[in-house]
Amino acid sequence: MIASLPGFIRLPLAMLLLALNTVLHVLALFSLTFLKLLSPMRTIRLACSRALVAVAESWIGVNNILFGVFTRIRWQVEGLDGLRRNGNYLVLCNHQSWVDIPVLQKVFNRRIPFLRFFLKSQLIWVPLLGPAWWALDFPFMKRYSKETLLRHPELQGKDREATRRACEKFRHMPVSVMNFVEGTRFTPAKHDAQSSPYRHLLRPKAGGLAFVLDAMGDALHAILDVTVVYPQGRPTMMDLIAGRVRDIRVHVRELPIDAALMGSYDEDTAFRGRVKLWVNTLWSEKDARAGRMLMAADAAPTGD
Incomplete structure (x- = not known):
């Protein structure tokens, strides 16, 4: 019933409730x-860590x-x-939109x-969410340009050290580490600039995957290969909130972690x-799968 309300009523109401949900949970x-920072007792800090995850999962549940x-x-x-609540997973996914x-x-x-993403260091300044991500032990990564590294060679490898420190923390808790292997969202311009050999994907970057596996590979149970497609085209967050996204398709495939993927990437x-x-073989398979998913969506009956 609410989904059929006029947009000028539905959209502000949806945004208000999503914002209220975020503020209360944050x-x-x-x-x-x-409480966790002030407590001198490890048992209390661990209990707080579990409670923090429960709050985050509650926020997601209400959003859903x-x-x-x-x-x-x-x-x-x-x-x-x-899939297991007590498993440890490395989740690899194509990246099309903030959605x-x-x-x-x-x-x-x-x-x-609970899924934890590697975030750019600047995102810690996002109001409410940045500090919340920090509280939930999301790893913040500071990336350096080639020009910066040439001027300051002492910064070489700092991002890798940060990856290892973050992953070391994850060794002692059930965790799902999320990695958008393309490193950025898909756009036609980026696709053309890369001369990507894939129809629906950008070129994958193997370094981040290798560093996570090197830091905590023996603590991970499996890799989850996830393919997401939007048959109507890549949506924005506003498209999602406004109800303009009508079809989302997701394919999940569990893969074993091959010992051949463990080693020193550098x-x-x-x-x-x-x-x-x-990674390139995985991406070729993913590109073909995305194509099949989109074809199946085109052939499916339309309508609500």
């Missing part, structure tokens, strides 16, 4: 974080309810059987350990070649 996160009430999205999700994040949160919330040239080959 306040709860801040209270628990304050709101999107369900205010939108008419047709979901088709495959491959969720056998990918709420999509992944909806698909995996309370099915696998120092071992042969290992670097193996990882790049593995």
Whole structure:
């Protein structure tokens, strides 16, 4: 019923409720974080960490309810059987839009350990959400341009050290580490600039994947290969909130972690070649799968 309200009523109401949900949950996160920082007892800090995750999962759960009430999205999700709440996963996904994040949160919330993303360091300044991500142990990465590294060679490898420190923290808790392997969202301009050999994807970057596996590979149980497509085209967050996204398709495939993917990406040239080959093969399969998913959507009956 609410999804059929006129847009000038539905959109402000949806944004108000989403904002209210965020503020209330972030306040709860801040209270628990304050208690965690002040407590000298490890047991209390661990309890606070678990409570922080529960609050974050509650926030996602309420968001999912709101999107369900205010939108008419047709979901088709495959491959969720056998996933474990107490497993440790490396989640690899193509990246088309900021909508990918709420999509992944909806698909995996309370099915696998709470998803943590590698974030650009600037995002810590996002009002409310930046400090909340910090409280939830999201790793913030500072990337340096080639020009900066030439001027300051002492910064070489700092981002890799930050990856290892973040992953070391994850060794002692159930975790799902999220990696958008393309490193940026897909656009036709980026696709052309890269001369990408894939029809629906950008070129993958193997380095980040290799560093995560090197830092905590033996603590991970599996890789989750996730493909997300939007048959109507890449949406914006406003498209999602406004109910203009009508069809989302997600395919999940669990893969074993091959021992051949463990090694030193910087120092071992042969290992670097193996990882790049593995990622490129995975991306070729993903590109073909995305094409099949879009074709199936085109052939499916339309209508609400």
